[in-house]
Amino acid sequence: MTKQHMGADGEGPLVDRGTRSGTALRIILLALVLLAAAAAFVVFKNQLDNEIVLGLLGILAMMGIFFIVSAVIGFVEVMPQSHSDTLARSFLANQPEGILITDAEGRVVYANAAYGRMTGATKATEVQTLEALLSRYRESGEALYRLTNGLLDGREGYEEFRLLKPLGNLTSSGSGAHWYRLKARLLPGERSDGRKLHVWQLSDITSERDDQERFFKELQHAIDYLDHAPAGFFSAGRKGEIYYVNATLAEWLGIDLTQFTPGSLRIADLVAGEGMALIDSVQAEPGLSKTETLDLDLRRVNGQSLPVRIVHRVRSARDGAPGESRSIVLARQEGGSDQSASIASMRFTRFFNNTPMAIASVDGEGRILRTNAPFMKLFSDIVGRDYVDRGGKLDVVFHESERERFQQALSAAKDRQVDIAPIDSRDPENDTRHFRFYVNAVIDQSDEAPEEAAIVYAVDVTEQKALETQMAQTQKMNAVGTLAGGIAHDFNNVLTAILLSSDHLLLQARPSDASFADLMEIKRNANRAAVLVRQLLAFSRKQTMRPSVLNLTDVIGDLRMLVDRLISGTNVKLKVEYGRDLWPVKTDLSQFEQVLINLCVNARDAMPNGGTITVATRNVSGAEAGSFNYRGLPAEEMVLVEVEDTGTGIAPDIMDKIFEPFFTTKEVGKGTGLGLAMVYGIVKQSGGYIYPESEVGKGTVFRIFLPRFIPEVVPVAAATASSVATSGGAQPQAAAGPAVAENAPSGEPDDLTGNSAVVLLVEDEEAVRRGGKRMLETRGYTVHEAGSGVEALDIMDELDGAVDIVVSDVVMPEMDGPTLLTELRKKYPDLKFIFVSGYAEDAFARNLPADAKFGFLPKPFSLKQLAVAVREMLDSAN
Numbered sequence: 001m002t003k004q005h006m007g008a009d010g011e012g013p014l015v016d017r018g019t020r021s022g023t024a025l026r027i028i029l030l031a032l033v034l035l036a037a038a039a040a041f042v043v044f045k046n047q048l049d050n051e052i053v054l055g056l057l058g059i060l061a062m063m064g065i066f067f068i069v070s071a072v073i074g075f076v077e078v079m080p081q082s083h084s085d086t087l088a089r090s091f092l093a094n095q096p097e098g099i100l101i102t103d104a105e106g107r108v109v110y111a112n113a114a115y116g117r118m119t120g121a122t123k124a125t126e127v128q129t130l131e132a133l134l135s136r137y138r139e140s141g142e143a144l145y146r147l148t149n150g151l152l153d154g155r156e157g158y159e160e161f162r163l164l165k166p167l168g169n170l171t172s173s174g175s176g177a178h179w180y181r182l183k184a185r186l187l188p189g190e191r192s193d194g195r196k197l198h199v200w201q202l203s204d205i206t207s208e209r210d211d212q213e214r215f216f217k218e219l220q221h222a223i224d225y226l227d228h229a230p231a232g233f234f235s236a237g238r239k240g241e242i243y244y245v246n247a248t249l250a251e252w253l254g255i256d257l258t259q260f261t262p263g264s265l266r267i268a269d270l271v272a273g274e275g276m277a278l279i280d281s282v283q284a285e286p287g288l289s290k291t292e293t294l295d296l297d298l299r300r301v302n303g304q305s306l307p308v309r310i311v312h313r314v315r316s317a318r319d320g321a322p323g324e325s326r327s328i329v330l331a332r333q334e335g336g337s338d339q340s341a342s343i344a345s346m347r348f349t350r351f352f353n354n355t356p357m358a359i360a361s362v363d364g365e366g367r368i369l370r371t372n373a374p375f376m377k378l379f380s381d382i383v384g385r386d387y388v389d390r391g392g393k394l395d396v397v398f399h400e401s402e403r404e405r406f407q408q409a410l411s412a413a414k415d416r417q418v419d420i421a422p423i424d425s426r427d428p429e430n431d432t433r434h435f436r437f438y439v440n441a442v443i444d445q446s447d448e449a450p451e452e453a454a455i456v457y458a459v460d461v462t463e464q465k466a467l468e469t470q471m472a473q474t475q476k477m478n479a480v481g482t483l484a485g486g487i488a489h490d491f492n493n494v495l496t497a498i499l500l501s502s503d504h505l506l507l508q509a510r511p512s513d514a515s516f517a518d519l520m521e522i523k524r525n526a527n528r529a530a531v532l533v534r535q536l537l538a539f540s541r542k543q544t545m546r547p548s549v550l551n552l553t554d555v556i557g558d559l560r561m562l563v564d565r566l567i568s569g570t571n572v573k574l575k576v577e578y579g580r581d582l583w584p585v586k587t588d589l590s591q592f593e594q595v596l597i598n599l600c601v602n603a604r605d606a607m608p609n610g611g612t613i614t615v616a617t618r619n620v621s622g623a624e625a626g627s628f629n630y631r632g633l634p635a636e637e638m639v640l641v642e643v644e645d646t647g648t649g650i651a652p653d654i655m656d657k658i659f660e661p662f663f664t665t666k667e668v669g670k671g672t673g674l675g676l677a678m679v680y681g682i683v684k685q686s687g688g689y690i691y692p693e694s695e696v697g698k699g700t701v702f703r704i705f706l707p708r709f710i711p712e713v714v715p716v717a718a719a720t721a722s723s724v725a726t727s728g729g730a731q732p733q734a735a736a737g738p739a740v741a742e743n744a745p746s747g748e749p750d751d752l753t754g755n756s757a758v759v760l761l762v763e764d765e766e767a768v769r770r771g772g773k774r775m776l777e778t779r780g781y782t783v784h785e786a787g788s789g790v791e792a793l794d795i796m797d798e799l800d801g802a803v804d805i806v807v808s809d810v811v812m813p814e815m816d817g818p819t820l821l822t823e824l825r826k827k828y829p830d831l832k833f834i835f836v837s838g839y840a841e842d843a844f845a846r847n848l849p850a851d852a853k854f855g856f857l858p859k860p861f862s863l864k865q866l867a868v869a870v871r872e873m874l875d876s877a878n
Helices: 022-043 051-073 083-093 113-119 130-134 138-152 206-222 224-228 247-253 275-281 340-354 373-378 385-389 400-414 462-508 516-539 552-566 589-605 622-627 652-657 675-685 716-727 766-778 789-798 817-827 863-875
Strands: 098-103 108-111 157-163 178-186 197-204 232-236 241-245 289-299 305-316 322-331 358-363 368-371 423-427 430-441 452-460 547-550 572-577 585-588 611-620 638-644 689-695 699-707 758-762 782-786 805-809 832-837 855-858
Touching (some): 113 197, 130 138, 138 157, 138 178, 178 206, 232 247, 247 289, 247 322, 275 289, 275 373, 358 373, 368 385, 373 452, 400 423, 400 430, 430 462, 462 516, 462 766, 547 552, 547 589, 552 611, 552 638, 585 699, 589 611, 589 638, 589 675, 589 699, 675 689, 675 699, 758 766, 758 789, 766 782, 766 863, 782 789, 789 805, 805 817, 805 863, 832 863
Parallel strands (some): 572 611, 758 782, 805 832, 832 855
Antiparallel strands (some): 098 197, 157 178, 232 241, 232 322, 289 305, 305 322, 358 368, 638 699, 689 699
């Protein structure tokens, strides 16, 4: 492998690591000849007196000397290079474009002399890679990045970029700003080591750009005479970009021509109201031109309107694509020579096209006679100007199911009836768009259109329909949530009675008894039912939450091993993408873990043939949150958690039902339909938002937005006072929920007996009250019971306050638990209190004074959980 420098002519390759030296081959061949001569001498050394042998050796010696000399001077080549290879290298070396050949890693394999001149390299050691050369500039670096990625994907291409200074000092076009074109191609075949080669062509196109600029200047000079014409004129490109505006029109509109650049304005910037729909409606046949005269308003720079008549000519490309256009503008100003009738017609046309409502007039058969600009814009994908000119019927803008109603309304209009009911219809080609049509009869036909039978007005009500659907869905979810919460409350009372009764029977039974196994089965199934109740409460957002400040990176990291076990044995892979510097959030750790587990399990079940579950987190700024365009999502700083799968997806017709309780697409016995309902409730109760997106056959992604937690700055004095209050036991205390095991955990009091303590048990459900009273009495407590808050106040007065602790339900008739606590604190401020409820603690705690002391025991609960809660509350400091 060698490096070659440019020869005297300056046209040789600057770097060429792809050739072998012919000199080395000649030296090897010369060595072989010498070895052959030595071998001949050894073989024939005993026959040197033979004249024939001596003659033969002489001839061979002469031939060898001739060959050696010829090889040295190049007259004879051993294993010469192919003629085509020489031509190819000569072709590359003499190319005017800079050519660089690199491997896939960007290492230089070949660079021609033009590349050296263009980049300022005069020898091989000065040749720079494209990355080193271009990455220092933003525009060229981005172009190189796109081309490199394209080559890695097997795509060739080119990019043009502008640099303020030339790449090298040898550029012939000066030292100012330069334009370059960089082409990237794949070299067919591979190197001997198996690596692919990339061919880069670098061209200085500054002169081309200069020629273009001169062309536009000459064009400007050629059409200067148009500037002083008595009519306005503008020319536009295929996309409506305006390349030329004459001085007359610029003066009318207030455009500063010194600030105008071709392409900086579009026709839509000049046309007021919905007049652009009329412009767009002028479409020519492929390869032909079409001219229409349009009456509309233009928009001045100061916002005022300018009534004009435009003669608009557009030419279509051969493939039917919109072409360039030329337009003459005639101003309709006061004091003109137009007749009054023409002026009135002009004014009506302007008003007709500038109204915000789509309007069309039809004859008795429903054929369109006339339309305004908003109509052409609203139904641009259905009705074109050619269709109107051919006398097309209006019923094409109605959905097929509503066309009969339109015919009935049209018949009523022909009969000159009033109060024709409006027609709501979907877009016949897009079910997501909705329109409302009003059909009015024409009482006095005009001379211009005597066949006119009806005027049809159309309004786009898509947004209104979406809001109605959202409101109906929200109301349904709230109603179902209220129902679920009520059912859960009543069911909790039933389960509490079952658990207390089964605990009482288990205390009296021995494991050897025949009924012991049945009692344990009753208790197990009651606990299973309690899990379902908690899921209903989660959906209704009334479950008990213990929010804490969390870093979701740690939460997901700890949960990853569990999710891996859940998807083990399937062809499903878990991929986790952690966001950098993730903001903290405040939510219940165990509940949020349940959210992620449910979503991952659903994703696993949606990929029966395998796939990938991706869990990603990142911070979302307020601006980015607003850019999602999700209904109800505020533009605030959020932490986003995405759970995405590559499964079967969710059909659009069931997307609105996936969060409803007991709705499931799984087979019978494989799902309760409460998983996503619980996810929805937990996220909402945490103050977050959840939005699903799905495409059938490609997968589903659930996006969870949780508000960023920003801790409040508490003054030092206030913080000290708060800590003193907390140490005094003024904050709520919570007991274990139904998931607590029967064996007491560490920190649980060893002695659960009452020691003659007096308990007032307040519960409106008789079975729960009776079971709780019996259970507490077995532990040695003296229990007084009350069926309501009012009754509890009477009992406290009878006992003269001789009660150590009150255990009260939250939801009761006449007087609920929080009201009872408030009333009791007036006489007995230090009375200890435990709330019992199936609802979340924060559902009622927010209505209590900040210094209220109470414990909380969620329903359903067992005997031991009740005993533990009472014992801990009695042992707590006042």
